[in-house]
Each structure stands twice: as structure tokens, then as C-alpha cells.
Amino acid sequence: MGDKSYLEWPFFEARHTALERELDAWAAEHVRDAHGSDTDAQCRALVRALGEAGWLRHAVGGTAYGGAQDAIDTRAICLIRETLARHNGLADFAFAMQGLGSGAVSLFGSEANKQAYLARVAKGEAIAAFALSEPQAGSDVAAMQCAAVRDGDAYILDGEKTWISNGGIADFYVVFARTGEQPGARGISAFIVDQDAPGFEIAERINVIAPHPLARLKFSGCRIPAGQRLGEAGQGFKVAMATLDVFRTSVAAASLGFARRALDEALAHAQGRKMFGQTLADFQLTQAKLAQMATGVDASALLTYRAAWQRDQGRKVTREAAMAKMTATETAQQVIDAAVQMFGGMGVVSEHPVERLYREIRALRIYEGATEVQQLIIARELLREG
Numbered sequence: 394m395g396d397k398s399y400l401e402w403p404f405f406e407a408r409h410t411a412l413e414r415e416l417d418a419w420a421a422e423h424v425r426d427a428h429g430s431d432t433d434a435q436c437r438a439l440v441r442a443l444g445e446a447g448w449l450r451h452a453v454g455g456t457a458y459g460g461a462q463d464a465i466d467t468r469a470i471c472l473i474r475e476t477l478a479r480h481n482g483l484a485d486f487a488f489a490m491q492g493l494g495s496g497a498v499s500l501f502g503s504e505a506n507k508q509a510y511l512a513r514v515a516k517g518e519a520i521a522a523f524a525l526s527e528p529q530a531g532s533d534v535a536a537m538q539c540a541a542v543r544d545g546d547a548y549i550l551d552g553e554k555t556w557i558s559n560g561g562i563a564d565f566y567v568v569f570a571r572t573g574e575q576p577g578a579r580g581i582s583a584f585i586v587d588q589d590a591p592g593f594e595i596a597e598r599i600n601v602i603a604p605h606p607l608a609r610l611k612f613s614g615c616r617i618p619a620g621q622r623l624g625e626a627g628q629g630f631k632v633a634m635a636t637l638d639v640f641r642t643s644v645a646a647a648s649l650g651f652a653r654r655a656l657d658e659a660l661a662h663a664q665g666r667k668m669f670g671q672t673l674a675d676f677q678l679t680q681a682k683l684a685q686m687a688t689g690v691d692a693s694a695l696l697t698y699r700a701a702w703q704r705d706q707g708r709k710v711t712r713e714a715a716m717a718k719m720t721a722t723e724t725a726q727q728v729i730d731a732a733v734q735m736f737g738g739m740g741v742v743s744e745h746p747v748e749r750l751y752r753e754i755r756a757l758r759i760y761e762g763a764t765e766v767q768q769l770i771i772a773r774e775l776l777r778e779g
């Protein structure tokens with residue numbers, strides 16, 4: 394990638410710039426555009442490779458548990474996701490899920506929980522998943538029905554989760570269930586469920602537009618030791634939102650990586666493609682498109698790293714993360730679509746880099762809060778402040 398001047402922005406420290414340079418070189422050598430037909434096997438291999446190379450240390454918080462830093466470093470996570478997404482969408486997915494799946498353990502786990510899970514996540518020896526959504530509770534998370542009932546020193550889980558990334562290959566799942574302390578969002582708790590817990594099963598594997606492991610989960614009298622609860626009983630919604638405050642911004646960063654790759658591909662193509670006695674890039678219509686794409690990329694980057702920096706300062710980031718996620722995902726879709734158009738027929742050939750980006754970006758506008766949900770969050774925060 395040509396322009397890396399954004400790394401000189403005041404949001405970053407020297408270690409961030411060094412991290413990006415090192416990862417960019419590693420990703421170019423080890424994961425660039427590597428795709429295969431067995432997505433599960435590929436994801437497992439990517440988690441192992443990212444773990445062995447030390448990148449997953451940034452996905453967990455706490456040096457005592459294998460983390461790169463004592464606290465989660467949002468800027469590092471965002472730079473890693475952006476860089477991996479630019480090289481290989483599945484590598485970004487593998488990194489992101491280790492972070493999202495273990496984020497609640499880093500933020501709210503007991504000493505025993507952290508000892509049991511985080512080091513294995515950081516080494517790529519255990520695969521993590523985050524199970525919040527249900528068939529009847531997607532955007533409306535508080536409508537969840539999956540229930541956990543206390544039974545002595547254990548909880549019994551019954552219900553379903555769906556759209557769970559890494560479902561089918563994860564070693565453990567952070568599962569949110571209704572414990573009923575109060576109605577709605579105040580009566581939910583979070584639990585770590587091991588993949589071999591009795592009463593837990595993968596009910597269905599789901600295929601999506603850009604393949605990655607995804608499943609519907611079923612809990613039938615699934616017994617979990619009470620020590621596997623993350624945070625206080627009834628505080629699960631807070632656990633979910635604190636985790637999403639980190640990873641929602643990182644979805645923006647991944648979108649940014651996809652958009653940068655599309656812009657790079659479009660620039661190279663426009664300058665090389667001969668037509669009407671000149672190149673595609675010589676036409677002002679093309680230049681207008683490129684200008685729009687580059688400006689959208691920079692605007693997304695500014696919002697993304699503003700949110701990441703602000704969270705790393707320990708400040709509230711709900712509005713900023715929502716602005717970053719909404720803008721970066723929607724802009725990336727437009728940038729990628731413009732790149733596909735510039736490639737003409739080549740742009741829709743299966744597995745061409747821009748065709749793959751076109752599929753890869755779509756779900757990011759839906760998960761971890763769809764664009765409409767981000768709009769509502771931003772407006773709610775504005776009105777509250779007003």
C-alpha cells in the first residue's frame with residue numbers, strides 16, 4: 394500500500410507504527426489472498442499461525458495471561474484488523490473472533506477464568522466465540538430468551554443462539570442468558586461454556602455470502618459451574634456492551650482495511666487499463682470516483698482511530714464507536730462497489746480480489762449492530778447530552 398501517512402496521526406504511539414509495519418510484512422508473506430475450500434480448516438490454521446507469530450497476544454488483555462499489554466489496546470487491535478483485512482478477510486476474521494470471543498474474559502473474568510482461557514487464546518491453542526444473538530433477538534438483544542437458572546454451585550442453560558461466528562470450531566463460547574434478576578436488559582448474565590459441556594450442541598451450520606464458520610447453538614439442560622459466570626449476576630448486558638465498545642470500533646477498522654485494498658486495486662487498474670487511446674485513469678469521470686473513494690477512506694480512518702484513541706484514554710466511547718462503525722462500513726461498501734465498476738467484467742469474476750471484497754464487506758453493515766442501530770445509538774447519545 395502506498396500512502397501510510399495516517400500512521401503519523403497523533404492518535405498513535407511509536408509502538409503502534411512499529412506494529413503495523415511488522416504485521417504488514419508478515420501478512421504479505423504468510424496470508425496474502427490465501428483462500429481454500431475448507432473454511433473450518435483454514436480458520437483453524439490461521440488462528441494457529443496468528444498465535445505462533447505472536448499477533449494474538451494483542452487480542453487479550455493482561456501480560457500475566459499472555460497479553461501484549463496489561464489492558465486491551467484498542468488502537469493496536471484496530472491497526473491489526475485493518476492490516477489483516479487488507480491482505481486476507483479470513484485472517485482478519487480469525488484474529489477478530491479471538492478478541493471478541495475472549496474480550497469478556499479479559500474485561501470481567503475472575504483470576505481463575507483468565508488463567509484457564511486467555512493464555513490459550515493468545516497462543517492460538519483455543520478458539521473463542523461470542524454468543525449473544527438469538528433467532529428472535531438480534532438488534533433487540535434485551536428480548537433474549539435463552540435462560541440460565543441457578544442450581545447450587547452451577548447454572549443450567551436452556552435455549553438457542555444463532556449467527557454465532559466460529560460456531561462449530563470454537564473451544565469455548567461466551568454465552569449471554571437470562572437470569573431474571575430484573576426484567577429486560579437488567580436480568581441477563583454472561584457465562585463461559587466449553588464446547589464439550591454436557592447439554593450443549595451445534596444445532597445447525599449456516600452458510601453465508603463470504604464463508605466463515607457460523608452456527609446455531611442449542612442448550613438443553615446444559616450445566617455450567619457457577620465460577621464460569623463473567624461479572625455479577627444480572628450484569629451480562631453491561632458485559633456485552635463493554636466488549637462491543639472495543640470490537641465495534643474494530644469492525645470499522647476491518648472495513649477500512651477492505652476499502653483501502655479496493656482503492657489500491659482500483660488505482661493500479663485505472664493506471665494500467667488502456668482504452669480510447671489513453672488509460673482509464675486519464676478520464677475525469679474516473680478521477681472523480683478515485684477522489685471520492687480516497688476521501689471516504691480518510692474520513693473513515695479519522696473516525697475509527699478517534700474512537701480507538703478515546704477508548705484507550707479510558708473515556709466513554711459509545712457515540713464515537715457507533716459513528717466509526719456506521720461510516721466505515723457504509724463507506725467501504727461504496728468504495729468497493731466503485732472498484733468493482735472500474736474493473737468492468739473482471740470485477741465480478743469469482744475470487745478476483747474486488748469480487749471477494751464485495752462479498753466480504755456486506756455482513757459488516759449488519760453484525761455488531763446494524764447501521765440503523767448505530768444511527769439510533771448516535772441520536773440517543775446526542776439527545777441525552779442535549
Ligand SMILES: Cc1cc2nc3c(=O)[nH]c(=O)nc-3n(C[C@H](O)[C@H](O)[C@H](O)COP(=O)(O)OP(=O)(O)OC[C@H]3O[C@@H](n4cnc5c(N)ncnc54)[C@H](O)[C@@H]3O)c2cc1C
Pocket residue numbers: 523524525526528530531532533555556557558559601607756759760761762763764765766769
Ligand atoms: C455473518 C454474521 C456473523 C455474525 N456473528 C455473530 C456472532 O459471532 N455473535 C453474535 O451474537 N451474533 C452474530 N451475528 C448476528 C448479528 O449481530 C445480527 O444479525 C444483527 O444484530 C441483526 O440481528 P437480526 O439478524 O436478527 O436482524 P433484525 O434485528 O431482525 O434486523 C433486521 C433489520 O431491521 C433493522 N432495524 C433494527 N432495529 C431497527 C429500528 N429500530 N428501526 C429501523 N430498522 C431497524 C436492522 O438494521 C436490520 O436491517 C452475526 C451475523 C452475521 C450476518
